[in-house]
Amino acid sequence: MNTIQVNLGDRSYPIYMGEGNLNNPELLAQHIKSKQVVVVTNETIAPLYLQNIIVNLQQYQVETVILPDGEQYKTLASLDIIFDALLTKQFSRNATLIALGGGVIGDVAGFAAACYQRGIPFIQIPTTLLAQVDSSVGGKTGVNHALGKNMIGAFYQPQCVIIDIKVLDTLDDRQLSAGIAEVIKYGLIRDAEFFAWIEANIEKILARDKQALTYIIERSCLSKAEIVAADERESGVRAILNLGHTFGHAIETGAGYGTYLHGEAVAIGTCQAADLSRRMGWLSDVDVKRILGLFKKALLPIEPPVNLSAEECIRLMAVDKKNVDGEIRLILLKSIGEASLPIGVDKSQLLKTLNEYGRSN
Numbered sequence: 001m002n003t004i005q006v007n008l009g010d011r012s013y014p015i016y017m018g019e020g021n022l023n024n025p026e027l028l029a030q031h032i033k034s035k036q037v038v039v040v041t042n043e044t045i046a047p048l049y050l051q052n053i054i055v056n057l058q059q060y061q062v063e064t065v066i067l068p069d070g071e072q073y074k075t076l077a078s079l080d081i082i083f084d085a086l087l088t089k090q091f092s093r094n095a096t097l098i099a100l101g102g103g104v105i106g107d108v109a110g111f112a113a114a115c116y117q118r119g120i121p122f123i124q125i126p127t128t129l130l131a132q133v134d135s136s137v138g139g140k141t142g143v144n145h146a147l148g149k150n151m152i153g154a155f156y157q158p159q160c161v162i163i164d165i166k167v168l169d170t171l172d173d174r175q176l177s178a179g180i181a182e183v184i185k186y187g188l189i190r191d192a193e194f195f196a197w198i199e200a201n202i203e204k205i206l207a208r209d210k211q212a213l214t215y216i217i218e219r220s221c222l223s224k225a226e227i228v229a230a231d232e233r234e235s236g237v238r239a240i241l242n243l244g245h246t247f248g249h250a251i252e253t254g255a256g257y258g259t260y261l262h263g264e265a266v267a268i269g270t271c272q273a274a275d276l277s278r279r280m281g282w283l284s285d286v287d288v289k290r291i292l293g294l295f296k297k298a299l300l301p302i303e304p305p306v307n308l309s310a311e312e313c314i315r316l317m318a319v320d321k322k323n324v325d326g327e328i329r330l331i332l333l334k335s336i337g338e339a340s341l342p343i344g345v346d347k348s349q350l351l352k353t354l355n356e357y358g359r360s361n
């Protein structure tokens with residue numbers, strides 16, 4: 001088992017990575033300081049993995065909350081279901097919450113932990129590739145609003161992150177690809193060598209070669225841990241993790257939550273960001289071709305939905321946490337391996353990307 005530390009002073013925590021970690025009671029025991037434990041998961045993951053967790057918790061008072069599955073349930077209403085369970089069972093302020101699931105469960109349950117009695121300890125057990133390489137690390141928690149993705153939330157760090165690569169066996173191919181989108185992101189924003197490695201090994205990753213999966217999870221978590229340690233609350237460099245996300249969030253919200261997977265929307269959004277970076281004179285045609293080519297090889301969509309107009313995109317992009325005084329600000333690419341900090345872009349250039357990129361067919 002490998003461990004990476006997220007260094008945040010008294011809020012530092014380990015990310016445990018290995019095969020079989022779900023069945024290791026020691027990992028949980030080290031981080032649970034209470035008698036009461038609530039496990040939050042969803043109706044898809046519960047039959048697969050809930051029991052693995054429960055058997056490790058026999059000495060605790062355990063409550064489970066099983067939410068419906070889907071991005072459309074990343075809402076305040078789901079938060080209320082968790083609060084109802086905690087209050088009905090009179091859970092105290094030292095109770096521990098375990099988030100068992102993908103990014104949706106991690107974000108909702110993490111936000112519930114941040115809010116319940118003004119904050120209870122929580123543990124992330126991410127079960128999708130996307131959650132293992134990105135959402136479980138760094139303490140961003142929250143829910144969607146009908147008018148904007150992730151618009152309500154808090155920074156709230158977990159006690160630890162427990163990654164078991166074995167759970168990826170049951171993940172379907174579409175979800176695996178969605179996770180690869182965030183892995184490619186790390187290469188693009190700060191690690192050209194990693195981008196080239198992914199290009200050379202994409203078939204192995206898609207074939208779920210254990211060594212390849214372990215490598216991408218570790219290298220991604222290392223990147224994320226370094227960025228979060230440098231800028232926990234996104235006042236600077238952490239923003240680069242949002243490459244493609246402003247475009248992507250507009251696609252997710254515009255198409256209706258759940259139509260595109262988050263990673264799929266990020267893939268399309270990153271291609272749009274690459275197109276705009278080329279228009280800025282930063283990326284070459286060859287760079288853009290490499291980027292689009294890798295997302296395609298990873299079986300991800302690269303073109304925006306035909307029925308989402310440029311004007312509607314702009315309207316949706318105006319609701320974004322990186323915007324300042326109402327101005328849309330984007331993360332773009334200076335080169336493969338180097339992202340810009342958020343910059344205001346010329347609206348006519350942005351409209352050209354929105355109207356022209358991927359609209360030819």
Ligand code: NAD
Pocket residue numbers: 042044045048069070071074101102103104105107127128129130131134135136137138139140141150167168169170171172175178261262263
């Ligand atoms: P998800 O949580 O919806 O999970 C995807 C699907 O896979 C779901 O149907 C889920 O039930 C199922 N699933 C999960 N684990 C499984 C397993 N091991 N086997 C079989 N099925 C399994 O989606 P996601 O891609 O994990 O996360 C997307 C969410 O994460 C979005 O809401 C996004 O905004 C958020 N996110 C947050 C951060 C952050 O920093 N907090 C970063 C990136 C993304």
Ligand code: GLY
Pocket residue numbers: 134135137138140238241242
């Ligand atoms: N996924 C973006 C971030 O954690 O900052």
